[in-house]
Amino acid sequence: TEIYTLSLHDALPICLKSLPVQPDSVITLIRSTCLPDYVQSGGAMEPASQRFMSIGMKLMLLSIHEKASLLEKSDFGKELSWPELQTLAGYFSVWEVPAAVCLCRQGEQSDFAFLLFKGRVRILKEDASKVAKEIASVGPGHIVGEMALIDKEPRSASVMVKSPLLIMVIEESKFEEMSETVPRLWGKVLLGLAKILSKRLRQTSGVLAEYISG
Numbered sequence: 001t002e003i004y005t006l007s008l009h010d011a012l013p014i015c016l017k018s019l020p021v022q023p024d025s026v027i028t029l030i031r032s033t034c035l036p037d038y039v040q041s042g043g044a045m046e047p048a049s050q051r052f053m054s055i056g057m058k059l060m061l062l063s064i065h066e067k068a069s070l071l072e073k074s075d076f077g078k079e080l081s082w083p084e085l086q087t088l089a090g091y092f093s094v095w096e097v098p099a100a101v102c103l104c105r106q107g108e109q110s111d112f113a114f115l116l117f118k119g120r121v122r123i124l125k126e127d128a129s130k131v132a133k134e135i136a137s138v139g140p141g142h143i144v145g146e147m148a149l150i151d152k153e154p155r156s157a158s159v160m161v162k163s164p165l166l167i168m169v170i171e172e173s174k175f176e177e178m179s180e181t182v183p184r185l186w187g188k189v190l191l192g193l194a195k196i197l198s199k200r201l202r203q204t205s206g207v208l209a210e211y212i213s214g
Helices: 023-033 048-054 064-073 082-089 172-181 183-213
Strands: 058-060 093-097 102-104 112-118 121-126 132-138 158-161 165-171
Touching (some): 048 058, 064 082, 064 112, 064 165, 082 183, 165 172, 172 183
Antiparallel strands (some): 058 093, 102 158, 112 165, 121 132, 121 158
């Protein structure tokens, strides 16, 4: 199957290889390479897809069948039937992401989540002194930013691309559209997200217990 790519800024790739990534410069790196804050006159951010293209991400023009096949391979889609996967695929877009860019920044507005199929990202969180520290490294099979679809609160951490990615993105507007057009499927997806968050909370509680006992 041939896959075609699309980018508005192929001629202007972001290159950060020459920048030092030392502990005391991480926060500067995040602020200079994250998705820009495109705010319209009405105060709303431009669609995520427009911001993605501005940092050199490429939209993959896959068919519904191809996207459903990707979803089927993820933990996110294991409990869904093939017809449900095909329906769900229509709400996702597929993107290639270059290395060394920041997909989202701690404290900014949340308006998308993504499933990771290739590559790795670093999860960075600022401490009380505003120093960014890596708290996790995430690879294929994980969903990132899912809380944006549930509580709509500002990002709790920054996401820096460690190696080139292949991701499937669902924007907040598409998730809300699902609740109106396919409420039963939306409910299954919401339950799946709740299970993921519960699992992470249990893991965090375990780590905290070990830290306290140690």
